[in-house]
Amino acid sequence: xxxxxxxxxxxxxxxxxxxxxxxxxxxxxxxxxxxxxxxxxxxxxxxxxxxxxxxxxxxxxxxxxxxxxxxxxxxxxxxxxxxxxxxxxxxxxxxxxxxxxxxxxxxxxxxxxxxxxxxxxxxxxxxxxxxxxxxxxxxxxxxxxxxxxxxxxxxxxxxxxxxxxxxxxxxxxxxxxxxxxxxxxxxxxxxxxxxxxxxxxxxxxxxxxxxxxxxxxxxxxxxxxxxxxxxxxxxxxxxxxxxxxxxxxxxxxxxxxxxxxxxxxxxxx
Amino acid sequence: xxxxxxxxxxxxxxxxxxxxxxxxxxxxxxxxxxxxxxxxxxxxxxxxxxxxxxxxxxxxxxxxxxxxxxxxxxxxxxxxxxxxxxxxxxxxxxxxxxxxxxxxxxxxxxxxxxxxxxxxxxxxxxxxxxxxxxxxxxxxxxxxxxxxxxxxxxxxxxxxxxxxxxxxxxxxxxxxxxxxxxxxxxxxxxxxxxxxxxxxxxxxxxxxxxxxxxxxxxxxxxxxxxxxxxxxxxxxxxxxxxxxxxxxxxxxxxxxxxxxxxxxxxxxxxxxxxxxxxxxxxxxxxxxxxxxxxxxxxxxxxxxxxxxx
Numbered sequence: 001x002x003x004x005x006x007x008x009x010x011x012x013x014x015x016x017x018x019x020x021x022x023x024x025x026x027x028x029x030x031x032x033x034x035x036x037x038x039x040x041x042x043x044x045x046x047x048x049x050x051x052x053x054x055x056x057x058x059x060x061x062x063x064x065x066x067x068x069x070x071x072x073x074x075x076x077x078x079x080x081x082x083x084x085x086x087x088x089x090x091x092x093x094x095x096x097x098x099x100x101x102x103x104x105x106x107x108x109x110x111x112x113x114x115x116x117x118x119x120x121x122x123x124x125x126x127x128x129x130x131x132x133x134x135x136x137x138x139x140x141x142x143x144x145x146x147x148x149x150x151x152x153x154x155x156x157x158x159x160x161x162x163x164x165x166x167x168x169x170x171x172x173x174x175x176x177x178x179x180x181x182x183x184x185x186x187x188x189x190x191x192x193x194x195x196x197x198x199x200x201x202x203x204x205x206x207x208x209x210x211x212x213x214x215x216x217x218x219x220x221x222x223x224x225x226x227x228x229x230x231x232x233x234x235x236x237x238x239x240x241x242x243x244x245x246x247x248x249x250x251x252x253x254x255x256x257x258x259x260x261x262x263x264x265x266x267x268x269x
Numbered sequence: 270x271x272x273x274x275x276x277x278x279x280x281x282x283x284x285x286x287x288x289x290x291x292x293x294x295x296x297x298x299x300x301x302x303x304x305x306x307x308x309x310x311x312x313x314x315x316x317x318x319x320x321x322x323x324x325x326x327x328x329x330x331x332x333x334x335x336x337x338x339x340x341x342x343x344x345x346x347x348x349x350x351x352x353x354x355x356x357x358x359x360x361x362x363x364x365x366x367x368x369x370x371x372x373x374x375x376x377x378x379x380x381x382x383x384x385x386x387x388x389x390x391x392x393x394x395x396x397x398x399x400x401x402x403x404x405x406x407x408x409x410x411x412x413x414x415x416x417x418x419x420x421x422x423x424x425x426x427x428x429x430x431x432x433x434x435x436x437x438x439x440x441x442x443x444x445x446x447x448x449x450x451x452x453x454x455x456x457x458x459x460x461x462x463x464x465x466x467x468x469x470x471x472x473x474x475x476x477x478x479x480x481x482x483x484x485x486x487x488x489x490x491x492x493x494x495x496x497x498x499x500x501x502x503x504x505x506x507x508x509x510x511x512x513x514x515x516x517x518x519x520x521x522x523x524x525x526x527x528x529x530x531x532x533x534x535x536x537x538x539x540x541x542x543x544x545x546x547x548x549x550x551x552x553x554x555x556x557x558x559x560x561x562x563x564x565x566x567x568x569x570x571x572x573x574x575x576x577x578x
Binding site: 005007008009022024026031033034035036048049050051052054080081082118119120145201 | 307308325326327328337379381384385386387388416417418419420421422423424425459460496497500501504
C-alpha cells in the first residue's frame with residue numbers, strides 16, 4: 001500500500017529528494033508536516049485532513065462580500081486573508097455609487113485570484129469567462145483539502161455528480177461549492193458531497209459515490225456477470241485516484257475539467 | 270482540602286493512587302469534539318479534564334500585534350471557576366497569564382509560522398477540572414487540537430512533570446504530591462527531545478535534576494505514543510473503511526456482494542466513457558489555438574445558462 005495516515009513529524013523517507021508537498025527535510029530525512037494522508041508515489045506528499053484555504057494565483061474561488069468600500073469589495077474567501085476586488089476588475093465599467101447595487105454584503109460570486117503579494121494582500125478579479133455573481137442556487141462549504149477528491153481524477157467525480165443529480169455544480173478551490181437544480185436533487189447531491197468529504201481518505205470512492213447516487217432507483221439484478229475481471233479493474237481505479245491526492249496537479253486538471261464539463265453538457269443537450 | 274499524608278510512597282514503592290514512581294496517570298483523548306473550532310481536543314489525564322480549541326490561521330486583531338513575516342501564536346490557558354474546590358475568580362490572573370506565555374512558547378519551534386505572515390493561530394485551553402499538572406495536560410491537548418486543525422507542524426509536543434516526594438523522584442504528580450511535595454518540574458519537549466518548556470518549583474540537587482530530566486523524557490515518550498494512537502485511530506485504516514462500509518450496506522439493503530461488485534463494474538464503464546469524451550476536446554484545443562477554443566466553450570456555456578434562466 002503506498003498510502004497511509006500520518007501525523008506531524010512522522011518519518012517518511014531516507015532520501016531528501018523524495019520530499020513533496022506537506023513534508024519537510026531535516027538532517028537529510030523527510031518528515032510529515034501535517035496530520036493527513038501520505039502518498040508514496042514518485043515523491044512523498046502529505047495532504048492534510050483539514051486546514052484553511054491558502055490563496056494561489058489563478059485559483060477559482062467562491063467569495064462572499066463582507067464589506068464594500070469606495071473602490072473595493074472585500075470578500076471572505078475562507079482563507080486567513082480577505083480578498084480584494086477592485087471596481088476596475090469588475091467586467092463592466094462601474095461608478096462607485098453603483099457598487100452596492102451590484103454586489104452588497106452577503107452576495108456571493110465566482111472569482112479568480114489575480115495576485116497574492118508577499119504581505120498576503122489577495123487581489124481578485126471578475127474579468128474572465130465563467131466568473132460571475134451568483135444569484136441563485138445554494139452554496140455549501142467543505143474542507144479545502146477535500147476539493148481535489150470532489151473533482152476527481154480529470155473530473156470523473158464531478159461528472160458523475162452532475163450526471164446523476166442533474167444539478168449545475170461549480171467547485172471553488174477554497175472549498176465552497178455552488179450547486180443549482182431541483183430542491184430534491186440538491187439535497188441528494190449535498191448528501192453525496194458530505195459522503196465524499198467524510199470518506200475522502202478511503203479508496204474506490206468514485207464507485208461508491210456512483211453507487212450511492214444511483215442506489216435507490218437502480219435495478220441491481222442485471223450486472224452480476226463480471227466477477228473475475230473485477231479486481232484488476234478496481235486496481236486501476238485506485239491508481240488513478242491516488243494520483244489526484246497530489247495538490248500540485250489540481251490547478252491544471254481542475255481548469256481542464258471545467259472545460260470538459262461544459263462540453264459534456266453540450267453533448268447531452 | 271485533604272491533610273498532608275504521612276507517607277507518599279509505601280514500602281512496596283507504590284504511590285497513594287496505586288501507581289509506581291515512574292508511571293503516568295491514565296490518559297483519555299477525544300479529537301474533534303467542537304464543531305465550530307478548526308481543531309479541538311478533549312483530554313482527561315487522571316482527574317484533570319481539559320478542553321483545547323484551535324482557531325485559524327485567521328486575521329489578527331488588534332493589527333499592531335501582526336507580524337509581517339510570520340504568524341502569531343496566541344495561546345490561552347484558563348481555569349474554569351469550578352475547576353477546583355474553592356471557586357477561583359474568573360478572568361486572567363498572574364498565574365494563568367504566565368502559563369499562557371510559556372506554553373505558547375513551547376510550540377514555537379514546531380509550528381511553521383512562516384507560512385502565514387500577518388495571521389494568528391489561536392490556541393485556547395480550558396481547564397474544566399484541575400488535579401495537578403494542568404499546564405502539561407493543556408499542552409498535550411493543544412498539540413492534538415493543532416494537528417486536528419491542519420496546522421503545519423514539524424512534530425508533536427508532549428509535556429509531563431517530575432516531582433520529589435519523600436525524598437524520591439516521581440513522575441506525573443497528583444494533587445497531594447503537588448501540594449505537599451518538595452519539588453515540581455514541568456517539562457515539554459518535541460519528538461526529537463528538544464525541550465521547549467521547563468519550569469521548576471521547589472528544590473532539587475543537580476544530580477536529582479539530571480535524573481528528573483531523564484524521567485520526564487521517558488514520560489513524554491509514553492505520551493507521544495498515546496497521542497499518536499489517538500490521531501491514528503480517528504480515521505481508521507485506509508483499507509478497513511470501505512470494507513466496513515460494504516458490510517453495512519449489505520446488511521441494510523441485503524444486497525449480495527456479487528451484485529454490488531457487478532454494479533461497480535458498471536459504474537466503471539461509464540467512467541471510462543467520460544474519460545474518452547474528455548480526451549477529444551483536449552486534442553482539438555491542442556491542434557487549434559487553445560485559447561480560442563476555450564472561449565468558444567465558455568460562451569456556449571454562458572448561453573446555455575441564460576437559456577435556463
